[in-house]
Amino acid sequence: MTPPLNRRRLLAGASVLGGLNALGLAGCADDRALVAAGAAPSFAPIAPLAPVRSSMERVFDITVCLRPFRAEGPRLDVGTIGDATIVHNYGHGGSGWSLSWGSSTIAVQRALSSSPAEIAVVGCGALGLTSAILAQRAGAKVTIYARDLLPETRSARATGTWTPDSRIALADKAAPNFAALWEQMARISFKTYRSYLGLPGSPVQWMDRYIVSGGVDVQPAAPGGLDFADYQDLIRDISAAPVELPAGVTPFPGAHVRRFSSMQFNLADYGHTLMSDFLAAGGQIRRIEFRDPSEIAALKQKVVINCPGYGARALWKDESITPVRGQIAWLIPQAEVTYGLIYDGVNMVSRTDGICVQLLDGGDMQGYGDDNETADRDEARKGVSRLAALYARALPPGPA
Numbered sequence: 502m503t504p505p506l507n508r509r510r511l512l513a514g515a516s517v518l519g520g521l522n523a524l525g526l527a528g529c530a531d532d533r534a535l536v537a538a539g540a541a542p543s544f545a546p547i548a549p550l551a552p553v554r555s556s557m558e559r560v561f562d563i564t565v566c567l568r569p570f571r572a573e574g575p576r577l578d579v580g581t582i583g584d585a586t587i588v589h590n591y592g593h594g595g596s597g598w599s600l601s602w603g604s605s606t607i608a609v610q611r612a613l614s615s616s617p618a619e620i621a622v623v624g625c626g627a628l629g630l631t632s633a634i635l636a637q638r639a640g641a642k643v644t645i646y647a648r649d650l651l652p653e654t655r656s657a658r659a660t661g662t663w664t665p666d667s668r669i670a671l672a673d674k675a676a677p678n679f680a681a682l683w684e685q686m687a688r689i690s691f692k693t694y695r696s697y698l699g700l701p702g703s704p705v706q707w708m709d710r711y712i713v714s715g716g717v718d719v720q721p722a723a724p725g726g727l728d729f730a731d732y733q734d735l736i737r738d739i740s741a742a743p744v745e746l747p748a749g750v751t752p753f754p755g756a757h758v759r760r761f762s763s764m765q766f767n768l769a770d771y772g773h774t775l776m777s778d779f780l781a782a783g784g785q786i787r788r789i790e791f792r793d794p795s796e797i798a799a800l801k802q803k804v805v806i807n808c809p810g811y812g813a814r815a816l817w818k819d820e821s822i823t824p825v826r827g828q829i830a831w832l833i834p835q836a837e838v839t840y841g842l843i844y845d846g847v848n849m850v851s852r853t854d855g856i857c858v859q860l861l862d863g864g865d866m867q868g869y870g871d872d873n874e875t876a877d878r879d880e881a882r883k884g885v886s887r888l889a890a891l892y893a894r895a896l897p898p899g900p901a
């Protein structure tokens with residue numbers, strides 16, 4: 502039988518964990534407001550939680566990517582080169598997938614303000630593809646120009662979770678109106694993602710995630726770190742707050758175990774869906790590497806949505822972009838692992854295309870200013886063994 506939820510424990514256990522903001526989850530760390538408001542806690546019996554087989558022998562890939570971080574937030578202004586109009590749409594830090602539909606909606610509205618029949622999109626990552634699809638839906642003929650197609654882009658190496666304010670800007674550098682713009686982007690994206698839920702292949706799905714703390718907590722952010730913006734309060738109504746679970750209802754041995762539900766993107770399937778949708782609607786793709794913006798201005802389309810991600814640093818000589826390195830070790834997928842986990846500075850996300858194991862040590866400052874895209878096997882081993890240590894102490898899966 503499920504023990505009843507203890508309200509005092511729920512309140513006492515609602516401590517804020519350092520490092521969660523690295524996942525854009527800082528605002529998820531406190532459920533007191535929810536309880537105070539009298540909302541029913543989202544506690545329900547726990548289904549058996551299958552253990553992750555966490556060992557280096559099961560690591561089939563280690564991927565590294567660079568978050569295109571801009572202290573003032575993404576670049577969305579409109580400029581001209583010669584007779585070409587350029588609408589920028591890059592610099593989304595650790596939130597590019599989460600904000601993609603919202604940011605691209607704004608970019609497409611700006612691009613279509615002169616009603617062009619044809620649009621060029623530079624880039625085929627999260628921002629390029631969503632811009633291209635939205636421009637098609639608005640009736641334009643669209644060609645994507647890109648060096649890499651989605652599976653080869655940095656976007657394909659992301660964790661794939663709903664983290665709309667992860668390293669999106671610095672609190673003291675973002676423009677005063679950026680918070681409102683961010684909220685608009687987050688809400689449009691959230692709504693658009695709904696249309697990818699429940700599809701065969703689960704391109705997008707909701708997943709329960711457990712935060713296990715006590716003993717060894719999530720690593721705190723490095724001292725002297727930057728003040729990354731936290732906008733979670735603006736979308737509290739669409740964010741599920743974590744709820745403390747009574748002791749003994751999960752196999753995890755932590756002093757506090759909390760659960761929340763969040764949207765995740767199974768990027769192999771979701772990416773395939775986006776590419777197929779774009780091509781099925783008559784989209785064209787040209788493989789090309791631009792060396793200089795003048796080559797973009799020379800394209801036959803005279804309205805261009807510019808989504809080169811971190812590539813803007815070289816192509817547009819945009820030094821406002823700071824690389825923020827992130828690495829993921831991929832364990833062979835386990836369909837029976839139907840939850841995610843945050844424990845001891847490790848983020849585990851169980852996707853249909855692999856189990857992501859990501860170290861969070863250092864919080865938001867981890868990888869800041871580091872453009873090294875070489876895989877670090879020791880870092881991978883650290884994450885995998887911390888996860889293995891948790892499962893070694895976990896209780897065997899019980900009945901629901």
Ligand SMILES: Cc1cc2nc3c(=O)[nH]c(=O)nc-3n(C[C@H](O)[C@H](O)[C@H](O)COP(=O)(O)OP(=O)(O)OC[C@H]3O[C@@H](n4cnc5c(N)ncnc54)[C@H](O)[C@@H]3O)c2cc1C
Nearest residue numbers: 597598599624625626648649656660661662791810812827
């Ligand atoms: C480890 C890690 C985990 C992450 N997890 C998440 C997450 O869970 N949720 C989330 O929302 N975000 C996450 N992110 C952030 C997200 O991955 C980025 O914000 C997003 O991928 C940026 O997408 P983009 O389309 O702007 O850039 P990219 O994916 O880099 O695409 C750029 C495109 O432009 C093209 N291009 C660039 N330069 C040129 C050129 N000179 N000529 C021609 N083509 C060019 C490239 O070939 C590519 O097609 C994560 C990032 C990292 C590093």
